[in-house]
Amino acid sequence: MRTVEEHAGVVTGLLHRLPAQLLPLAEARGRVLAEDLVAGLDLPPFPNSAMDGYAVRVSELEDRAGDPIALPVSLPVSQDIPAGRTDTAPLVPGTAARIMTGAPIPDGADGIVPVEHTDGGVGDPGAAGATVTIHDLPVPGRHVRTRGEDVAVGTVVLPAGTELGPPQLGVAAALGVAELPVVRPARVLVLSTGTELVVPGQPLGPGQIYESNSVMLAAALSAIGAEPVLAHLVADDVTAFRAELDRAAAVGTPEQVDLIVTSGGVSAGAYEVVKDALTGQGVEFAKVAMQPGMPQGAGVLATAVGDIPVVTLPGNPVSSYVSFEVFLRPALLAAMGHAGTTRPLLWLPLSAPLDSPPGKRQFRRALVDAATGTVAPWGGPGSHLLAWLAGSDAMIVVPEDATSLEAGAPVEVWLLD
Numbered sequence: 001m002r003t004v005e006e007h008a009g010v011v012t013g014l015l016h017r018l019p020a021q022l023l024p025l026a027e028a029r030g031r032v033l034a035e036d037l038v039a040g041l042d043l044p045p046f047p048n049s050a051m052d053g054y055a056v057r058v059s060e061l062e063d064r065a066g067d068p069i070a071l072p073v074s075l076p077v078s079q080d081i082p083a084g085r086t087d088t089a090p091l092v093p094g095t096a097a098r099i100m101t102g103a104p105i106p107d108g109a110d111g112i113v114p115v116e117h118t119d120g121g122v123g124d125p126g127a128a129g130a131t132v133t134i135h136d137l138p139v140p141g142r143h144v145r146t147r148g149e150d151v152a153v154g155t156v157v158l159p160a161g162t163e164l165g166p167p168q169l170g171v172a173a174a175l176g177v178a179e180l181p182v183v184r185p186a187r188v189l190v191l192s193t194g195t196e197l198v199v200p201g202q203p204l205g206p207g208q209i210y211e212s213n214s215v216m217l218a219a220a221l222s223a224i225g226a227e228p229v230l231a232h233l234v235a236d237d238v239t240a241f242r243a244e245l246d247r248a249a250a251v252g253t254p255e256q257v258d259l260i261v262t263s264g265g266v267s268a269g270a271y272e273v274v275k276d277a278l279t280g281q282g283v284e285f286a287k288v289a290m291q292p293g294m295p296q297g298a299g300v301l302a303t304a305v306g307d308i309p310v311v312t313l314p315g316n317p318v319s320s321y322v323s324f325e326v327f328l329r330p331a332l333l334a335a336m337g338h339a340g341t342t343r344p345l346l347w348l349p350l351s352a353p354l355d356s357p358p359g360k361r362q363f364r365r366a367l368v369d370a371a372t373g374t375v376a377p378w379g380g381p382g383s384h385l386l387a388w389l390a391g392s393d394a395m396i397v398v399p400e401d402a403t404s405l406e407a408g409a410p411v412e413v414w415l416l417d
C-alpha cells in the first residue's frame with residue numbers, strides 16, 4: 001500500500017505550474033500574481049492635505065523665538081484649493097489657502113489647520129476681504145501627506161506569488177494599473193461514472209441513486225479558483241468513457257483541460273469502467289493507506305491527440321471529497337501559484353473518543369467547538385455518510401498507528417470552509 005505522502009507526491013508531480021495571463025483587476029480577485037508589481041509612480045503622487053481646512057506657513061504663526069504667536073490670529077484667504085485642482089498657485093506670504101482633503105498643498109505651505117480649529121472663514125476664498133481666524137496652531141507637516149510616503153516609484157509593491165485580495169487589487173488600481181499578470185486557473189474536467197447514477201431533477205428508478213460527486217467536486221474546484229468543466233455522466237461504458245477523455249486531451253481545442261478527475265469505477269468490482277479503460281495506459285492504480293479514500297489512481301494518459309494528467313478518485317461520496325482535500329486541493333493550489341496549500345491546521349483535544357483502523361490514516365468528519373476549544377467526530381467513519389460531511393466544519397486526522405483515541409487526546413484538525 002502507498003502512504004498518503006507517496007500518493008500526494010504522485011498527484012503533485014502530475015501538475016506543472018500554469019502559465020500567466022493578463023486579467024483586468026475586476027476579474028483578478030483570488031488569483032496569484034505572476035510577476036512583481038513595481039510602482040510606476042509615487043503614492044501619494046503629490047503632497048496633499050489630509051484634512052479639510054486651511055494651508056498655512058507655520059513659521060508665520062510663530063514669533064522670532066519659534067514660539068506660537070498669540071491666538072486667535074486672522075489671515076487673508078488668498079485662494080481656494082478643492083481636490084482635483086490642477087493650477088494651484090504658490091501660497092502668497094502672509095495668507096492662508098482654503099484646502100480640501102486630497103487637494104494639492106500649495107508651494108510654500110507646510111501645515112494644515114483643520115476647519116474645526118478656525119472660524120470657518122469669512123467671505124469667498126480668494127476674493128478681496130476673505131479671511132480666516134485660527135484658534136489652534138498646526139505643527140509643521142501636520143495633516144500633510146507627503147509625496148511617496150506610502151509607495152516610492154520603482155519599489156516592488158506586490159511580489160510575484162502574492163494572492164490578490166481586495167487591498168492588493170486596490171493598491172494596483174491606485175498605481176494606475178488596469179490589468180495584472182496572474183497565474184491562469186487550472187481547467188479541470190470532472191467525470192463521474194456509474195450506471196446507477198441519475199442527474200438530480202430526473203425521476204429515480206429502482207436501484208438508482210442521484211449523482212452527487214460531480215457537483216461537489218466542481219464546487220470544491222471553484223472554491224480554490226480552478227475552472228471545473230462538467231462532462232455528461234458517462235455510464236459504465238469503456239468506449240464512451242475513453243471518448244470523453246480523448247476530447248479533454250485534444251491539444252489546442254476548446255475542450256482541452258489541464259487535468260481530468262474521475263470518480264468511481266476504481267475498486268475491485270466486475271464493472272470498474274475507469275480501471276478497465278485506464279489500466280496499462282499510463283495511469284497507475286494503487287491502494288493508499290487511508291480511510292476513506294483507499295482506492296486511488298493517478299498518471300498521465302497518452303492519447304492520439306495529446307497527453308493528459310488523470311486522477312481517479314473513489315466513487316463513495318465522502319471518499320471522493322476527502323481525496324480532493326488530501327491530494328487535489330494542495331496540488332492544484334500549487335499549480336496555480338499559491339504558496340500556502342494546506343488548510344488551516346490546529347491541534348485540539350477530542351471531546352469524544354474515536355476508533356480508527358490500524359495502519360491507515362483516518363480522516364474523520366468533525367465539528368470544532370470554539371467555546372471549549374475542542375473537536376468532536378461528527379458521524380461515523382462510513383464513506384457514504386454524505387449528510388454528516390455536509391454538517392461538519394473540520395476534519396480530524398488520525399495517524400496510522402492510532403486505533404483508538406480517548407476524549408481529551410490532542411488531534412490534528414483541518415479547518416474546512
Ligand SMILES: Nc1nc2c(c(=O)[nH]1)N[C@H]1C(S)=C(S)[C@@H](COP(=O)(O)OP(=O)(O)OC[C@H]3O[C@@H](n4cnc5c(N)ncnc54)[C@H](O)[C@@H]3O)O[C@H]1N2
Nearest residue numbers: 192194211212213264265266267268294314315316317319
Ligand atoms: N471487494 C472490494 N470492494 C470494495 C473495495 C475493495 O477494496 N474491495 N473498496 C471499497 C472502497 S474503500 C471504496 S472507496 C469503493 C470505491 O469504489 P469505486 O471507486 O469503484 O466506486 P463505485 O463502485 O463506482 O461507487 C462506490 C459507491 O459510491 C457511489 N457513487 C459512485 N459515484 C457516485 C457519484 N458520482 N455520486 C454519488 N454516488 C456515487 C456508488 O453508487 C457506490 O455506492 O469501493 C469499495 N468496495
Ligand code: MOO
Nearest residue numbers: 292293294319383
Ligand atoms: O476507502 Mo473507501 O474510500 O473507505 O470508502
